[in-house]
Amino acid sequence: MPHPFPIATPEELIAQLNHCTGRELGQALKKASLDATSFEPFATWQKGTYTRNCLAKTNAYELLLLCWDVEAVTPIHCHDAQDCWVYALSGNLVEQRFDVDPVTDELVQTHTMNIKSGQMTFMTDDMGFHDLKNIGNSRAMTLHLYMNPIEKCRVYNETTEVFVQKQLHYDSDVSNYLMSSLEA
Secondary structure (H helix, E strand, O other): OOOOOOOOOHHHHHHHHOOOOOOHHHHHHHHOOOOHHHOHHHOOOOOOOEEEEEEEEOOOOEEEEEEEOOOOEOOOEOOOOOOEEEEEEEOEEEEEEEEEOOOOOOEEEEEEEEEEOOOEEEEOHHHOEEEEEEOOOOOEEEEEEEOOOOOEEEEEEOOOOEEEEEEOOOOEEOHHHHHHHHHO
8 A cells, every 4th residue: 555645754654564564564664755853752872882672563564763873783693584674764884794604604794785874775584694883973773674573583692603592672662652643
């Protein structure tokens, strides 16, 4: 169901996502014209790292706002077999992709891509693993849209050089507030 006007706010995006299934979710995000200022009321920040803020969660998708301090980086990770779209609201990030070499069983970098405001990237476990890092001189914000909610993922432990299962958490959850505002 096409949106009659450009999607510009978190509420408009969530309303559109609620009418999408499967990879239509990514198409809705790609067509959006989002401004970081409309997401600022839902942002939380933590010095030296990033925060995960849940904006919406249904059986079909999960929408997170990640808020990145300068030089914040994720560990190398998968997405528990879910499609993931990342939309840069502000800042300058780099995505690195990795695969496990079948002969040496070592992690090998396969791709690097800069992501700037208004740009989007896609990742699924079939493409390997990835990490994201804020490489700008200021904070950054990104939206992460998962085809289905994920509660755990495999994360690469740099010290032991093996993947471990990690339970995911939110630093804030405004999904009930945003979802109920759509019903009003």
